[in-house]
Amino acid sequence: MCGIAGIFNRASGRPADPGVLRRMRETLWHRGPDDGGEHLDGNLGIAHRRLSIIDLGGGHQPLFNGDRTVAVVFNGEIYNYRELAMELVGAGHVFHTRSDTEVLVHGYEHWGEGMLERLRGMFAFALWDARDRSLLLARDRLGIKPLYYAVLPGGDLLFGSELKAITVNPAFPRALQPEAIEEYFAYGYIPEPRSVYRHAFKLPPGHCLRVHAGAPVAESRHYWDLTFQPDATLTFEDAAEALPGVLREAVAGHLASDVPVGAFLSGGVDSSAVVALMAELEGTPVHTASISFGEREFDEARYARCVAAQYATRHHEQRVAADDFGLVEPLAGLYDEPFADSSAMPTYRVCELARRHVKVVLSGDGGDETFAGYRRYAWYCREERVRSQLPIGLRRPFFGLLGRLYPKLDWAPRVLRARATFEALALDPVEGYFHSVSLVGAPQAQALFTPAFRRELGGYRAIEVLRRHARHAPEDPLSRVQYLDFKTYLPGDILTKVDRASMAHSLEVRVPVLDHRFVEWAAMLPPGLKWRRGEGKAVFKHAMASRLPHELLYRPKMGFAVPLATWFRDPLRERVHAALLGDVLGDTGWFSRHYLSHVVTEHDAGRRDYSALIWSLLMLEQVLRREGAMAPASPAAAVGA
Structure with a gap:
């Protein structure tokens, strides 16, 4: 895992300032304390901080092709780099390192941008082609690794793994983006492609951006999207039988490393499944790390201990006290822009614990999105059944009135909070899901924001983020909300949280459940195999029944609770x-x-x-x-x- 940064004065043509480039690079020292480097080529400067994982002695970056006309700085891991390298060697390319990074420069020479479709891994990279003086920025399919870029008022471009690498550049204007504030209070994070700054953007997952000297900055290109095409011939038993083998293959690929690899073990289904398969694949005991809490109703640690004992892992556990609020202020500096997922605090602590023992860990992130594990999916599908029976012209006034008349019972179990249900039934499908995930709903936003700020928004509402993605979403209600979460909540919240918390400790986190081939396989499963008889992740749990305790698989879902x-x-x-x-x-x-x-x-x-x-x-x-x-x-x- 690493940090990348760069300057491309594509409009002004000014030489890239080496002092500024170095300051940009050093803001990312925590992402790569092992090594650093930069490359200057006239109006282009690219820089790198390295966390050495593969080819410890030979992977210095920037890394070049044979005649030094192509250079790359890279953050992430390419898990199929050996297969790609063999193919490229067969085509006449000469490799000088054992690093997965070198696959990028030779792959680009051989396949051009088509190389992106061949990569299997998590990545964000910047590739400089001196032959036509163009810069290619690319991000992995699911958005596991971050990549920000900024277009300055004059047209020059900056990029970095984190916003701090961009904002340290004195040429960057620090004006905030009002629409991003509206989105932040709706979602608790700022979804791609916006950032909190008017001139800075997140490159969306599965996108690349090619910028030429002297030419306008074009829109990014979508090189991959997740499609839900269920195979109706697949039975529940057949899918459950196949699933461990497909996931095992993904986990095996994610173990490639020249340093020890451990795992997060929360005691949940997904991380426990990953640890079980790691234990089967590894010849030595796996290092596992867990956080425990004092309150039993929020504490998964006992389940983690059970799995650790079953697979004889080297288990490390740290208790987080109820008054562990010392990270409240430092978190803002960690995330660079407002980020409202309070579970970032225990995530930070478990990364801190893991880094004492290993440099790389595998996590179970992505299982809920991939196999429909969130309870809100079930509520949404039930609401959709009602919505589908009545036209919105009848639903909106009828359920809208009931929602206004019914008392607000935030303290009550959800089944008694009928007001929220009535309000949701009055909405269209996208509004209904927005209603279920919104941190600050429309009435509260009306009270929170001043009239002047609402006028500045000019009618813009954060629901437009979901509407934009919904145009490409499948018709099936369950698959639709899975798709929306893959585009918003997963990269914007879950993966952002883990990336910053782990990199603050120079720890690489890999997510085999989000291996794109495994995700594509899961998207082929009929929705009824994922949510079945009131149980989310049904086929996943059934598939892991021989490897994990029944009590762990079929218990209420918990999270990293913060009081x-x-x-x-x-x-x-x-x-x-x-x-x-x-x-x-x-x-x-x-x-x-x-x-x-x-x-x-x-x-x-x-x-x-x-x-x-x-x-x-x-x-x-x-x-x-x-x-x-x-x-x-x-x-x-x-x-x-």
Whole structure:
């Protein structure tokens, strides 16, 4: 795992500044403390920080082809590099290292951009072709590795593995993007392709971007998409019999390394399945790492210990105390832009623990998206059955009225929270899913944002992110929401969270469940094999029944729980008051001071649980504070409410 950065003065033609390039590179030192390098070619400069995993002595980057006309800086791993190298050697290419990176320069020479379809792995890279003075940026199919780029007002281009590599460049304008703020409060993260900055973007998963000197920056090209084409002939038993072999092959590929490889073991189904298959493949005990919590209802550690004992792993466990809130402020610097998934804190801790023992770990991330494990999928499909029976012209007024009349019971079990269900039934399918995943719904956003900020948005709503992807989504309701999560929640939240938390400790995390061939195989399964008889991940659990305890497979799903509501009423109460009622948020002109005061008062009194909103505001306030309370590029900043 590594960090990459670069400057391409494609419009101005100015020579790339080596001092600025080096500063960009060194912001990524944590991603690659083992080595660093850069390459300058007139108006182009590319740089690299290396975490040595494969070919420890010979993988220095930037790496070149034979005549040094093609150079690459690369973050990630290509798991089929040996097969590709053999094919390229057979075609006459000469390799000088054992590094997977070298496959990129020779593969590009041989196949051009068509090389992307041949790569199996997680990657983000920048490839410079001096022959036509073009830069190719590319990101892996599922968005496991990040890649940001910025187009400066004059047309020059910057890129980096993290936003901090771009923002350290003095030429970068730090104006914020209002639409990104709207999206952040809807999703809890800022979905691709936006970033919090007006001039910086995330290259979406499965996309590449080619930029030529002197030419306008074109739109990125979509080189891969996930298609759901169920094979109706597949039976539940046949799929369950085949699944372990398909996943085992993916896990085997992800074990390629010249350093020891361990695994996260949360005690959930996905990480336990990965550990079981690793143990079968490895000749020595697997290092596993788990986090435990004091509250039994949130603690999966006992299940992790059970799997660790079954497979005789070298198990390492660390207990996270209920008052482990020391990361609240540092998290903003870790993610560079507002990021509201509080499970980033225990994720940071488990990465910290794992790095004491290994340099590479495998995780089970992606299992819920791949095999429909989220409970919200079942609720959505049930709502869709009702929506499909009545035209929206009848549903909208009828269920809309019921939603307004029914009392709001946030504290009650979901089955009693009929207001949310009535509201969802009044909506179209995309609105319905947006309603289920939104951190801040439309009524609350109306109260939170000032009229001036809403005017600046010009009617833009964060639901447009889902609508854009829904145009390419399958018709089947379950497959539709899986597809939407593959495009938004998975790369924007889950993979971002793990990438930054792991790289903060110079730890490489690999995700075999998101091997694209395995994901494509799973997308071929009929939806009824994934969600069956009220059970998510049905075929996956059945397939792993001979390898994992029944109690682990068929228990309620847990997550990395953080006691935010309690923290915000006691140890962090003063911090919450200072952030929500202070000048940093207030001076933006985005938020109603009256509503922020209401949030603080109601949460303190225990009448409402506003912890998710408070956490989101805290993370944004930290970003603004770190940047010196930068002024938004917004007329709303001059207006309060």
